[in-house]
Amino acid sequence: MKPLLAIKIEKDDLEKQVNKFHNTTMLKKGFKLLLFAFIILGNSTIFAQDTKLENGKDYILADVEVTGKVQYNQQTVVTFTGLEKGQKIRVPGEEISLAIKKLWKLGLFNDVNFYINKIEGDSIYLELNLMELPKLADVKIQGVKKGKTEDLLKETDLKKGKVVNENLITTTKNYIENKYKKDGYYNTKVIISNTPDSTGTEVKMLVNIDKGEKVKVKNIDFSGNEQLTDAKLLKAFKNTKKRNFVRFYKRSKYIKEKYKEDLASVISKYKENGFRDARITSDSVTYDKNSNTVAIKVNLEEGRKYYFGDIRYLGNTIYTDRQLSQLLGVKRGDVYNGVLLQKRIADETKPDGEDITNLYQNNGYLFSSINAVEVRTVNDTIDFEIRITEGPIAYFNKISVVGNDKTNDHVIYRELKTKPGQKYSKELLIRSIREIGQLGFFDPEAIKPDFKNVDPQAGTVDIEYNVVEKGSSQIELQGGYGGGGFIGTLGLSFNNFSIRNLFNKEAYTPVPMGDGQKLALRLQGSTYFQTYSLSFSEPWLGGKKPVNFSASISHSKQFLYNYATRDVTRDQSFNITSFSVGLAKRLRVPDDYFVLSQAVSFQYYDLNNYNTGLFTFGDGASRNLAYTIGLSRNSKGSNPIFPMYGSDFSVSAKFTLPYSAFNGVDYGNLENLEEYKYKYNGSPYTYSDNGVDILVTEGDYLEAIPSTSNPTPKKANSLATAAADPAKVDQEKYKWLEYYKIKFKADTYQRIYGKLVLRALGEFGFMGAYDHERGLVPFERFYLGGDGLANYSLDGRETIQLRGYPNNSLSSTDGGTVYNKYSLELRYPITLNPSASIYALTFVEAGAAFNDFKNYNPFAVQRSAGLGLRVFMPAFGLLGIDFAHGFDPVPGDTQKSGWQTHFIIGQQF
Template sequence: MKPSLAIKNEKEDLEKQVNKFHNNKMFKKRIKLLFTFIVLGNFGALVAQETKLESGKEYILADVEVSGKSQYSEQTVVTFTGLEKGQKIMVPGEDISTAIKKLWKLGLFNDVAFYINKVEGDSIYLDLHLNELPKLSDVKIQGVKKGKAEELIKDTDLKKGKIVNENLLTTTKNYIENKYKKDGYYNAKVNINTIQDTIDSQVKMVVGIDKGDKVKVKSIDFSGNNEISDRKLRRAFKNTKQKNPIRIFKRSKYIKDKYKEDLVSVIDKYKENGFRDARVVSDTVSYNKEKDMIAIKVNLEEGKKYYFGNIRYIGNTVYTENQLNRILGIKKGDVYNGVLLQKRIADQSKPDGEDLTNLYQNNGYLFSSINPVEVKTYNDTIDFEIRITEGPIAYFNKITVVGNDKTNDRVIYRELRTKPGEKYSKELLIRSIREIGQLGFFDAEAIKPEFKNVDPQAGTVDIEYSVVEKGSSQVELQGGYGSGSFIGTLGLSFNNFSMRNIFKKDAYKPLPMGDGQKLALRLQGSSYFRTYSLSFSEPWLGGKKPINFSTSISHSRQYSYNYSTSNVDKSQSFSITSLTVGLAKRLKVPDDYFVLSQSVSFQYYALSNYYTGLFTFGDGSSRNLTYTVALSRNSKGFNPIYPTYGSEFTISGKFTPPYSLFNGVDYANLGDKEENKQRNTGDSYFNDNGNWVPSGSYLDSNGDAVATYQQAATDQGKVDQIKFNWLEYYKIKVKADLYTTIYDKLVLRTLGEFGFMGAYNQDRGLVPFERFYLGGDGMANYSLDGRENIQLRGYQNNSLSPINSSGSQIGATVYNKFSMELRYPITLSGAASIYGLTFLEAGAAFADFSSYNPFTVQRSAGFGLRVFMPAFGLLGIDFGHGFDAVPGSTTKSGWQTHFIIGQQF
């Protein structure tokens, strides 16, 4: 076959270039003929030759010499080409073309050419000339701040030593420009230059960024719309918003791809309202360069309004028409809604949605397909057939997990609901993702099940769960100045601990990890208090059933402290030693989201000369033995840090034994016993010494009223020591927590809480311990009276608790709290999860149930930020405004700042 004219022309051009080489003084004296391989369909070869080559003749490759710029050895390059000394080759021919293809595919060279050194009889000597692409030695980004420049370098992966080619320059330029355009910088421009470095084959890259000004959307106007208003259609634009200074969550910006999506959303809006034939006739986007504003005009054709007619099912054998109709929820005569119809067939926005596809897939029909088809249109009515192909039942075959480098396989497998041999269920697949995420050991947003070896003939499917480990241990190390003293805290929490490997030296990296157990140690102290605590939990006691075993021990000691002088009196002290053991079991009825937990706890309170008014006695001890039982249901979404759906409900009861029923103490007359008769329980009077004795005062040996509080407290303490030797009370608490996705990842959290503390024996009364303290950040701090701190932002810590006649807080026995919180994520990556929030809260605390009024509340509103990092846990800050006064004050609380450490609300 004769060469084409194009090839002939290329050959003539190459011959001219060869002649130029000959005329150039730098041209090598030895005969060196250039083979230039040009892509014309397949690689072909044009030969500009001085030495006559016989057409179609095979030559023996005598040698291949490598020249030019290459860091690789000659032997490595020649080996990679597949050419070997002594092989027979055609010149030009397929062997040479294949060698060049291989070298180009490496992406390391910008010039690959073969030369003929010489031909001796049947032997040919070739020279492979290479010119390596330069490598990146340094990157400088101009036009943005240093922090942003570093972020861009990381995002574009511009590492030192990277090959610099046209593809890298183009993709880097496009990425940066598109990134800024997505942020509203419509006119963002990027210019990239490369500069030869002092080191050969290396270049520096200079990236110049001109963001320009942000371009906002001045107006979005519609024409041709008679049935749906401009306002509703603008609302259908989810991504492209008209400029509005009061809008908070969605900024006005123009992104071409998102704008095209919004045009589809407008048509969907019409389909939701019966206008099946609605279409965009034309749209224009006008840019005003002077004002950096965009004006959008959309011309619509609405068409007429349609209604659903007859709906028939074809191919259904598993479910009846009535069963399918209950899920479909569409009746004859309803306004046509194409969006709703598609959602009821297969809701792409909700993997666990209540639709026909999930109905089948949750019952094993993985290979089923459901398609709605319009079969008849008459006047304004459309008849449909919903055609169902059920297919065979599928079963889970092989279930695997990849990516867990630290966590042992069994810790994950025991949480999976997808078991080999069981019927396929999409619901169980989604539930398994949630359970893996709830472990807290993996990046919840990166958990992905992949379908492997899907075999419709055998009716089997393999599932591979891909996970990404994240740090599961936290360190809390902080110091600060509070309450007139320096306070230091050291907390260590190991959330994926392995107790069984604690004696294995090789397991310490730095600690034995991987079995899903939790070990926590916390130390906190200042000049006047010390707190130590240690806790451990095993989520699968025995390894076969989800029974959580937990235990904790703690000890606290506080000394008398003068806040004015910062003096500590260690002769006055109060301490608590506590031990708790608990079991929690996952239930199967009503469903397996329910957990029944039980625990037994013992606290020993010891007071030594501690007359501070916190307790009703200053010397002695109290004991607190309690049994706690709780029923909870937690169906919150798969990400424990940022759940987007689900709820958590808990009702719990905490009980002490009813000692007053069997200890024989007459609590009604306890104050009149022999050891406590030195008290005036009648009217006030003048005694024989002529001194005034008030009613209720304590008497010394002369019959005079005692003036010091300490003596009075000592005498009253005799009564209280008997009354509170063993604490007696019960507590009931209810908490409901609900998460609802409003739009995209904007989540509404609604919360309600109620707590009540009661006494078995009214003559004995309520204990001064274990009460509710409302207000502030909800952090426990260092309080030693067993109190429960309830968060209510916008007020100082504990400030909403009842006060006694002397103005001292006594804690509440009843409280309620209501909260609404809007959350939106900034990032949910494995390295750090960050989200912002706004909130409305209301709550109140009461001294007793007789004064309880659920509608008398203190209100607040504000905003905040949460940051979760695996190494440090949850950190946050809230700014809350209290609209009401605290007890004992007439001035509203106003703005308060709250810092959150280690707690999630």
């Protein structure tokens, strides 16, 4: 039915009239309430089907018909309005006004009209005419590289189906412009245009970005500075730098906010050098449109140089003046340093810093306050009072964790150092953040403790830890050609596994998760070898104490492979079966960063006609039963991928039983073994055996050595002597491996500036023998050089990274028994986003391997330097690439190693 009345009411008139007669709130712009037209007409009578609409009359709402361009069904829209059939409403009145407000707040419509369809007695029929805002069908971004487009779409949340209104356009425009201004593109302009489709319900959006050129800094001039040079002041400008094509680590760009920070840094620089009254009298930034540069001029007033005078402490009852003075570290007569004074009282840059505030807060005084007040200035000397309000001791009350959707609560709570009823300690709070981050299940940069219900009267505080979960499981799926054939790898690592839910079907999402256990399965194979391994670890054995239980089993099988012909001989094989079980207990003394670990391992080496030169015997078996004990202290920062502080020290010893002490074998006289061959001692010659020419040289061992004068097969000629078979000798010597290994590692992290971190690493390893006549085994040795990775290891070797040289090139063919390595690495994070953490690095390192301790020289090393990039993605682990230059030749060469490229896959952090 057509509306009985259709009179448009202007916004201003409507607001005045409605407020005058009915005291309703202001109506939104663009809305047309045609049913209120009678307000303007005064007491005029409106005829429709002989029905009179009186001013402010009550009606029963019979129906609301929804018309116009709207995709929602009628009942949904009516529900949005809050109007219901049978409801008593006043026309005009607040019910219609509130309905309009509700529809407007939805942000879905750009036009709303109410009409009266008809009135029957006390019943009124209304029509609601709506025009929906268009929705986003497609977005195209111009003016930036394709790689940046996806990031912008995510950051601005421009998704298909999103309602397009003025707020969305304005917000998107402002965000992009501000984003690029922060990067130095101060003249960035963004134009957004929308093209509607034929129906008008969808639009295609075009975002055109003109970044322009970066605004660079042409000059920074200081005036009024006599005590501090321009060079020192320019160093204080950490974010705003002059153009300098040589400087690559800090490009010139002008950002207003950063410039203001640098001005404050200049004043701080003066305060560090005793000039308390230094101030900036004026500064100017002049923009040159032609060169797109700015010229900065800063006028200074330095004032006089001051010194510390007497320092008194007021209000301290817990700690003596002497204790506080030692921690403050400031004496009478020292040059005034306002920045240092503030840091010694409360260092905002180091939450765990050694300052007076933390001294109190680490011992329960959460409500304490410490302030330094200047009380007297005589000439160039300033006296201070350190005023302390200690307050009551605070205790932790309620401890809670939010944000862990997958990880079970007990996995987090058992790592927390803050317990209900415990005396408040800021140190324990920071330590708890570290322990949560070290789990590897959460974004370490997003862990945030919130203080709830802080009650100074009761002396209690609630702590709520906010965490953001990230992917903790990894998958490794690789295929390619290497070593002469196709190699396939499948690796699955579940780092937050729940073995107790292994038989609970409902817990598979897609695998049982949440109990903090680790389960890893790895399969690797090619035409000539296969490796299978399974490992499991439980960090809290029994659930009550931090005792880590670990177990692993693996089996590998390799067939004899001819790299030239790619033929595989399957009746010649080498098998290794390994088992290990270990326990690691967190200690309390000297502190709870220490871990004592113990493990027992067993390897069984089985050779079946495998004569390749890798071992001196081709048939037989060796066994390796060893016990390993280690002591470590790991205090690295909360982010295990990119620690910014702390250290990791470890020392370990691995022992086998001293079999030579009790097995009764005389290893100095093994030629008494019954099995003999003949050792030829004459000149080389060739003989024919079934048409095959065989060369016999001096030192060859054969069952029979034919001669031209006496070709009897089973007899040796006069130039051959009986000797023990070396294969049999080595089989006896290595039946049970006998050795011991000592290793030490020191790994430290120090924040240099901001997020720039220096990593210093030192390693040492030594392998020894109990019985020198038996000698060292050819297993378990150190192989130095290259990327430090090994797909599989037949002889239990340890590969040690030293970039700038080919893999294993710095050890002898049989491996070293002693090695040392030193490394310095500068790291800077590009992003620490949990979905993909990326950091760049540059390094210098040196190391060497030696065949015995007699020749060991810790300073005779091969050196290298280079740079690299690391990318950590939860699903794939750590990936990276290094470009390294070796400054020295590898042993046996005369030319330096030069540039080497190393690819890093799955290496430890």
